[in-house]
Amino acid sequence: MDIVDFLSARIGEDEAAARALLGDRSLSKSGVWYEQRLLLECEAKRHLIRIVESARQSALAAMVSGSGQDAGWIPQSLEWMEQSLAALALPYYDHPDFDQAWFRT
Template identity: 40%
Template sequence: MDLREFLLARIAEDEARARTAAEDGTTCTGGWPPQRLLVECETRRELLRLDLDQAVCEDADRGCGHSGTDIEQGRCERQSADDRPLLRALALPWSTHPQHRDAWLP
């Protein structure tokens, strides 16, 4: 599991919790309304998309020309999700998660 996959899994977990809270008419952890957490999940997904777009541009500047799919699937040895500063920052809230790696800390 790379950092991008780790983040997508955590976002999906948060989204599922928020949807359950919305259906139950309760609040999420921290007293947040479910809609706020759902918006946060979509925001994090958008940041992941923007970071991938940036990785594609950086790859093109180096002359590799890999697609976003190639980069996501690890086909470019110059691009690793584990080395992306934005992704490392996004992972901080889950730094105590059992699947989080210390190497992902900023």
């Protein structure tokens, strides 16, 4: 499982839990606010993953095609993208599918 698949699955789980709790009529106003906030955070994380993945694919394509005059930026950019995805995965460190290799300091 790669980090994007891992994150997509965890975000889906978070979203399902928030939706289930929002269906609970005994939830307080603060609880409703929190669960709605969690749903928005799930969408924000998905959006960020799409941005990073698009940039990563573009960088890999440029590296493979050799079309960039100065491709020296690509490895460093790829490292930043990997670190960004790892930061998103960190809250799930205790999940059995979490790979410690994703998070390097």
